[in-house]
Amino acid sequence: MSKYDFDIIHDRHGTSSLKYDFAMVRKGRDDLLPLWVADMDFRLPDEILDDITARTGHGIFGYTDPDKKYYKAVQSWYSRRQGFEIEDDWITLAPGIVYSIACAVRAFTKPGEAVLIQQPVYYPFMEVIQLNRRELVNNQLICRNGHYEIDFDDFERKIIENDVRLFILCSPHNPVGRVWSKEELLTMAEICAAHGVFIYSDEIHSDFVYPGHRHTSFITLGDKYTQKLILGTSPSKSFNIAGLQIANIIIPDRETRSKYRLENAAAGYSQGNTLGIFAAASAYTRGEEWFEELLIYLKGNLDYVRSFIRDNIPEVRLIEPEGTYLIWLEFSALTEDPADLERLIVEEALLWTDSGIIFGRETALFERINIACPRSVLEQALHQLYNAIRKRRVGL
Numbered sequence: 094m095s096k097y098d099f100d101i102i103h104d105r106h107g108t109s110s111l112k113y114d115f116a117m118v119r120k121g122r123d124d125l126l127p128l129w130v131a132d133m134d135f136r137l138p139d140e141i142l143d144d145i146t147a148r149t150g151h152g153i154f155g156y157t158d159p160d161k162k163y164y165k166a167v168q169s170w171y172s173r174r175q176g177f178e179i180e181d182d183w184i185t186l187a188p189g190i191v192y193s194i195a196c197a198v199r200a201f202t203k204p205g206e207a208v209l210i211q212q213p214v215y216y217p218f219m220e221v222i223q224l225n226r227r228e229l230v231n232n233q234l235i236c237r238n239g240h241y242e243i244d245f246d247d248f249e250r251k252i253i254e255n256d257v258r259l260f261i262l263c264s265p266h267n268p269v270g271r272v273w274s275k276e277e278l279l280t281m282a283e284i285c286a287a288h289g290v291f292i293y294s295d296e297i298h299s300d301f302v303y304p305g306h307r308h309t310s311f312i313t314l315g316d317k318y319t320q321k322l323i324l325g326t327s328p329s330k331s332f333n334i335a336g337l338q339i340a341n342i343i344i345p346d347r348e349t350r351s352k353y354r355l356e357n358a359a360a361g362y363s364q365g366n367t368l369g370i371f372a373a374a375s376a377y378t379r380g381e382e383w384f385e386e387l388l389i390y391l392k393g394n395l396d397y398v399r400s401f402i403r404d405n406i407p408e409v410r411l412i413e414p415e416g417t418y419l420i421w422l423e424f425s426a427l428t429e430d431p432a433d434l435e436r437l438i439v440e441e442a443l444l445w446t447d448s449g450i451i452f453g454r455e456t457a458l459f460e461r462i463n464i465a466c467p468r469s470v471l472e473q474a475l476h477q478l479y480n481a482i483r484k485r486r487v488g489l
């Protein structure tokens with residue numbers, strides 16, 4: 094018997110929600126079912142909301158720093174769930190992971206120097222590199238029989254040829270859904286260590302892992318590999334608090350940490366978001382039961398998507414995710430033209446997804462959809478897609 098009901102539809106309109114209230118501004122129409130931005134349509138459980146409400150009830154929202162209780166909540170979550178220990182001083186707050194990646198880019202590279210990423214990948218990685226006038230170097234992930242893999246020879250060659258200073262790893266990987274194995278991580282770690290490359294490991298999705306897979310944090314790989322490590326963690330995906338703008342950047346090495354902190358200070362950031370700090374501490378302390386049920390629900394959503402596609406739209410290929418609540422779908426059996434795919438998704442299926450092209454040049458015939466919504470919403474979305482494809486099949 095489950096304690097929490099993830100089937101409930103909460104109307105998010107009128108809350109300044111990026112996903113629901115900005116369709117006209119961003120898409121120029123408001124008749125599409127949104128499945129794009131990576132937040133969830135689920136409400137936090139009362140135990141966490143009670144803590145937030147108690148804090149808002151106080152009525153004063155002055156400058157706030159994390160206290161002992163906050164550090165303990167974060168440490169205990171990662172110790173319990175991912176088996177690693179963090180010292181208080183290793184943690185630097187940030188308003189978000191992308192902000193901290195930008196800090197790392199500026200702290201560990203100079204303008205014109207090379208930063209490595211693995212496309213297709215979360216698009217702000219590219220933006221942050223390019224907007225800071227660094228050179229973007231890509232180690233393209235290889236899709237073999239629906240499973241993405243790393244070309245390690247290319248990885249090392251690109252590092253050497255371009256004198257790469259920083260590697261931004263997405264672990265688990267958005268959008269391809271890989272939960273990297275310890276062996277894969279060690280191979281990358283060894284290459285980076287051999288060439289003195291800093292690593293930003295973005296582990297924002299690391300709590301979302303499907304049965305049969307296990308997330309290995311880069312921080313657990315051993316001292317040899319963590320001297321140049323910046324580990325990006327955050328409760329914002331796990332507990333749907335992206336709007337509260339709080340992330341914990343974990344840097345075990347003192348020298349690396351002080352370089353990062355200098356850049357963080359240069360950007361003008363000091364205290365964290367008051368409600369973010371309270372919500373994070375509460376979520377990590379009181380939210381585990383809710384989160385466990387959420388994982389089961391998301392697995393149910395994934396199972397639903399898989400069987401719906403198999404039974405109704407086998408032309409669409411599901412790249413089986415090992416983690417994250419983001420699904421990567423390939424449409425190349427339906428069309429070879431990205432503009433035609435856009436027509437299918439937007440004009441015919443009336444869906445608002447993230448087109449593959451924004452994650453990298455080679456994936457224009459993919460779409461990313463977010464399955465962190467009530468199942469009935471997902472059913473509606475997939476039926477819309479099915480109807481659009483069915484009409485094409487019969488030439489309507």
Ligand SMILES: Cc1ncc(COP(=O)(O)O)c(C=O)c1O
Nearest residue numbers: 131189190191192215267295297
């Ligand atoms: C891999 C990855 N990193 C970072 C973010 C965003 O993090 P933040 O809002 O903390 O900048 C996302 C959001 O979708 C993400 O998927």
